[in-house]
Amino acid sequence: MTAALKLVNLSKTFDIGGGFFSAPRAGVRAVHPTDLTVAAGETLGIVGESGCGKSTLARMLVGLLPPTTGTIEIEGAALDTADPAVFGKRIQYVFQDPISSLNPRKTIRQIMEAPLKRLHGMGRADRAARISEIFASVNLREEFLDRYPHEFSGGQAQRIGIARALAAAARILILDEPVSALDVSVQAQVLNLLADLKRDFGLTYLFITHDLSVVEAVSDRIAVLYFGSVVELGRAEDIFRAPMHPYTKLLADSAPVVGRALTAPEGGETELPDPLNPPSGCAFRARCPRATALCASAPPPLQARADGREVACYHPLDG
Template sequence: MNRNIIELSEVKRTYPVSRGVFSLSKTTVKAVNGITLHVGDGETLGLVGESGCGKSTLARLLTGLEKPDSGSIIFKGKALDQWTAAELGTMVQMVFQDPYSSLNPRHRIGSIISEGMRINNLGNRKEIAARVDELLVQVGLRPEHATRYPHEFSGGQRQRVAIARAIAMNPDLIVCDEPVSALDVSVQAQVLNLLKSIQKEFGLSYVFISHDLSVVSHISDRVAVMYLGMLMEVSPTEDLYRDPLHPYTRILLDAVPVPDPSVRFEEVAISGEMPSPISPPSGCPFHPRCPMVMEICSKERPIMRDMGKGRNVFCHLY
């Protein structure tokens, strides 16, 4: 069994917010509310959920860009806050959602990719230039592209540049925050295949964040389903898609479009909008919208139920 490269235990992150423009009273948003999770060495963990469920906040916590209010994050056997910023920069990298805004438009591609290497003195000018050329080839671009600016590339090419920048430091973990959502469908497949080939070549671990379950099924080994800052289900990908355990997971899968005109769609049994994270429901956060709600759901927060074969579900049904 592979060792875990990163482990989270009861991690929480809140933000203070004002109740109104003219109000002096403040409250907190529970963006991440007690997450316990791990990522294995060489594994891809998919993280899915509706917008506003806390996926991007969790990504920032994993990369050390933000610190949790409580709980622990252990990276390679050592607390995340015990690594220096320079050490974390060489071990954890991130690929952002928007390839248009994540690259500095005033810098050439070669400078963007090599910035981390130059800051950490990972070679002389000639060695770094050679490494940049090598990285460009690995992501499907050409060495001469190093002298161009981001605006000279398409969205898919820019995301390839972002991937080259991420792997330049030889990291152990790459957090991909919606890396293909801004790309055309045909380009999405190319970028996903590139990520898989790079993972196989370098033995990387990924946390792949997306709201698109069809994309997640293509790249992930396991999938974690989030709702309102909490986990609903964690399961191997094949098992989750074949037999989802949590009602919320079932609803998400029912909402995935099927490219077959002969398939008749049934109305998804869910009501209302996601509650505000400023005042989340008591008990299970999904109970106001759950079609299988029970009396206990509004009173007690569900604990993790180990269903065997690496499947965990946070639901009173079990």
């Protein structure tokens, strides 16, 4: 397996309180030390509840946030977090809200030209040829280039956002909820486009979403995050067919299904852990029906199993 992306001990802690002349009052660990490898040409889905650390992890990968610890390697080379251009040429971000991610004061041509100028130093003729090629690949007409972002629908704007990411010639795309703001019919069009682009350009995707049906359909593997840690990792077809971590099962049971009444798998009094006062041991134990005293002793490590899956649980569902 050729690794496109490798994370080693990557974590992020945000300081709380303090000021210019005083130390921070506390720290919130948004992402716990994480080791993760994504193969070239793979789509890795990342799922979890709001606040689990998905977007923080994504922003570290593209250089929008500096990691507190750890390293990011792309194709075997460690990235210099002080040089945004290094990130931009290798990895790009597709944002959740396509309209707000585009500068409203710039035409689409100016938006598309920015990475070609700043990252690759292309001249006018080369830029025009590259933009024409990219627009054709995302099924957009070149007459759109002289319009402004507010003149487009959500689906068209998301295609432009994808085209901008491709303009940098990066081989890895971070897709942060790329279809959640779109109508269902448009979602299918964008997902099919992403599949075509992956095949045609040899891309690697990290697909971040809360929509389990979408992530299962597009992903080769899925990483389940809870409270800043990966709690289960495995092939997409295995993760929700036979979840091993109780939290993964909770997510699967919570997903709405056509023809099935909406029922809450947990009681209304359930509370998420306090990030300023994290629990000892397993962060999920207060919500877990299988928790024992062992779960309070120390966080369970992410352990590999014979079937290739990894799970961080003292009492997995198959045991």
